[in-house]
Amino acid sequence: MGNLAFALHVVFAALWVGGMGFAILALRPALAVLEPPQRLALMGRVHKRFFLVVWHAMPIVLLTGYWLLFGHFGGFRSVGWHVHLMHLTGLLMAAIYLAIFFGPWRAMRAALAAGELPRAAAANERIRQLVTANLLLGLFTLGIAAWGRLG
Template sequence: MTLEPLLRFLHIAGVTLWVGGMFFAYVCLRPAVAELLEPPQRLRLWQRVFARFFVWVWGAVVLIPASGLILLGRVGFAAAPLNWHLMLTSGVVMVAIFVYVATGPYAALKRAVDAEDWKAGGVALNRIRRAVGSNLMLGVLTIGLATLGRMLG
């Protein structure tokens, strides 16, 4: 029995969770929260949302590269199509951005919320917003590489 279908499922499930979560947070939740909540409530909400979401993203950041590298190893790095190499590159950048967000701006957001320093919290949340926006664009690009990438040749 081959593990390839399971590895592909785990890979796609991780990507769906991560990129779909970023899309929901960035495109749907962020504008609604900005319209309805004042900064203290908004920052507390985001801190709690990220605390829950990032647990899942940490799992995805382990699962996606692991499953992808196993699949890549089965084909061989040199024999893999160009789009796989591009997916790997963009995935590494996405993981780096997430690690930056989780250890930098998100840690600053947690400290600011705990200290009720709403100005510092707003600065941290804005850094998170920009990084998540970049990662969301990379995620969509990576999905495009996965699905349309064979057209690259």
């Protein structure tokens, strides 16, 4: 069962962090060819789909992490520093995601529905900033996981 938990943990972490990487490093720059109203409409749809994915991935990553921590490794006393650091960064990433979802994403949806493009653009920019921070934190977490696993 530990192998299943580890596989789910890694796959859903890769999905979450990889999705953020794609959004920031590939999708966002490519959207420059669209006019602002089209860009905002598309980003509204992209965010909706991606945040739905993260609503599933984030709890799976956290739950499988605890499954491994307590069911396989025997708790916090039995693991190395890297697991403690991954735990902290994973909780921070989840908190940032929740802040995005209930803050600027909610504001962007309302602004798009009301046709208030400047307000939607401001919310989308805040989403970009927070997703970028979460991406950097996610990449750091993956690096810690790899380093701790082999180091």
